[in-house]
Each structure stands twice: as C-alpha cells, then as structure tokens.
Amino acid sequence: MEEHDRPAQFGGTPKRRYYTGGNLERTHGIADLRARAHRLMPRFVLEYLEGGAEDEATLKRERAAYGEWRFVPRQLVDVSHRSIAAPVLGRAAPMPLAISPTGLNGLFMRGGDTALAQGAARFGVPFTQGTMSNDRMEDVARVPGLRHWWQLYIFGGDEIWQELVRRAESCGVEALLVTTNAQIYGDREWEARVQVNGKPTPGAAFDAARHWRWATTTLDRGMPEFANVIDFVxxxxxxxxxxxxxxxxxxxxxxxxxDIARIRDRWKGRLILKGLLHPDDIRRALDAGVDGIALGTHGGRQEDWSVVALDVLEEARGIVGDRMALLMSGGIRRGTDMLKALALGADAVLTGRATLYGLCAGGADGVHRALELLHDEALDGMGQIGVKSLDALDRSVLAHASSNLRQRRVTSS
Known part of the structure; x- marks a missing residue:
C-alpha cells in the first residue's frame, strides 16, 4: 500500500511501532503481545507458531473472513450496565471463550502448558490441554480453579486413546475434544524449510542460540518431551x-x-467433535451422541484453500439449532472478532495463537493479559454497537460487505 493510502499516516508519519517491552500493562492489543513474541522467539519456533499449510490461503482466510462483516450500530441505547459473561458448556464464565488445544507448548517456554492453564484459571475460562502437550495431564490438573478440557488425537492402537481417556477421568477433566481433521499432517512448507531430517537447520540452530532469554528459560533442562504419550513411543x-x-x-x-461411537461409549463426560466444516458432517454429529462441535481448520495448518469456521457458522447454527453446543475457532485476535462469531451463531469461541502470543510474551501473566485484552475489547465493542447483553447480540447487528456492494449497485442503476 502506498504511503498516501494509509488513512492515519502521511509520508510515513507518525511512525508507529508495537510495544515489545516486558510491562504487560503497556500492551494495548494482541498485536503487542505478538510483537514481543517475535522479539523473543527464534525463527524455527516462530515458523511453528505462525505458519500455515502450503500457500497459507486458509490461514489468511481465517483473518480476512472477519473483515467481511461490519457492525450496524444502534444509538441511544443505555449500555451503562453491560456484560459479556456467558455459560460455556453449561458453566458460568466471564466471557464465552476457551483456550484452544495447542501442542509443543514447551517449545515456547518450559512448563508452557501449565502456564496456559494458570492464566486461564486466573481469568475463569477453560483451558484445553492437547495430546501433544509437554506437561503431564496430572500436573496441569492440579492448577487451582482450572476448568480442564482435554484434546484427543487418535493414533496407534486403541489402548492409547483408552488410557488417555482413563487418565482424563481420573484427573476430573470436564470435556473431551476429539480432533477430526489432523489424521494427515498438513504440508507446512515454511516450517519444513528450517528443518533437515526433522531437526533445525544449522542456520536455524545458530539463530536459536542467539536468543539467550528463550534458550535459558526453555532448554535449560533439554528439549521437551511429549509427556502424556512418550511411554507409547x-x-x-x-x-x-x-x-x-x-x-x-x-x-x-x-x-x-x-471410532467416535466407541469413544462416546467409553467417555461419560462432555464430548466435542473438533474440526468439522461440511454441513453433512455437522448433521451426522447430531446423531452421534456428542454434546457439541467445534468448527475449525486446525489454525490453517491442515488443508489449504478450505472454507473457515466463520464462512459456515450461520449454516451450522441453522443445522444444529439448540440441540448441541456450537463452538468455533480460527483467527480470533480482537474482542470484536468474538462478537462477530457470537452474532453469527456461536455459543463460544476457541482461541489458540492469541494466548500463545501472551505465553511467549510473559508466561502465565501474558496469557491472562491476552484474555483481559479480548474481554475488554469485546465489552467496549458491545457498548459501541448498542448491545448491553449477549442475549441481544444476533445477526441484526451485522452487515456483510458483499451485500452492501450489491445494494450500492442496485441503487446506482
């Protein structure tokens, strides 16, 4: 974009920079936490954190989809007493959001899964621990006040998932999320380009060594391991x-x-299918005895050029009605993103990278700050569009950019 096309700048002024310092109170958006993460993390870690599959079209679409929906604000509405508190899977929460499962969090900092859980528990939202996490399920379960969810990959023999489910029951896990869209690993080319035979290239290793803060807080005890499944390897x-x-x-x-039917028979708690997008799969889920679905693309890291959760959210709501919980993930970077998803029919959203930026920037405190930023932006956004409760948030507060364009064409003709 040319300099003169930037609406708030002229000739490159005023110069703008994201805050990358360690005072979390000075962060004013998820972008600040992301900027600090990029300052602290080595290249091969950032490629793992940020990258998508192939041309990264799905990754790009996850953010672009929000830009196609615009708010239609109402004015002269009393918004002096508003709240974004809402139940998540039937239990009260300060906002309808849970932390999405992510793997290899020990690559961002030692004890990364526990730090994510601590930030979530402190704020009061659920944390979903992944099969590929680096902290033991039992250790994370001891975080005070945690709403502990567990994400399940199906690999190897049945004894693996059965043992993980048994442990989840023993740990008091509230909900089991079965990932359905990761059986074939996505072609993450940029991540692969900093590896040779599965290990960082010499250049990537040298770059990692230069990031002393990361190295001393992450690798002081060696590389992490997949603590919950390592005994099966x-x-x-x-x-x-x-x-x-x-x-x-x-x-x-x-x-x-x-397989889903067998897991349903074995697991008596809440069961969510994660990664559905096709309407026929959503319909099939209604008869599978599950408690909900989570639409999503695995963070744009699996099939490239696919639709994203926001593209199919309205249709999904029409299919499931009030028969099951409808969650969605993908590209949440602002509180207003959450509002758009809720207005289009989601009961709650999952966020992955936003809280990982917080983890990289400041551990558990950074995770809490990321959640705080999303909450406060959503609360302010509700007031600005004239909505004082989530009960009043529906499709009527949104207009799609394509419909506006069509309307202008009709008017001009």
Missing amino acids: PKERRRFFDSATWIREQMRKSLSWD
Missing part, C-alpha cells in the same frame, strides 16, 4: 523430533464415525 525413537515424527506416522488414517 518405541524407546529408540523418544528424542524430541524423532518422537514427533513417530506419532505423526501413527495417526489413524481410518478414523471414522465408528
């Missing part, structure tokens, strides 16, 4: 990168609705 393949490759090779390509 052959002993000769338990090094960090080799174990990740082995688990990827064992992902069950035959995963089907029959």
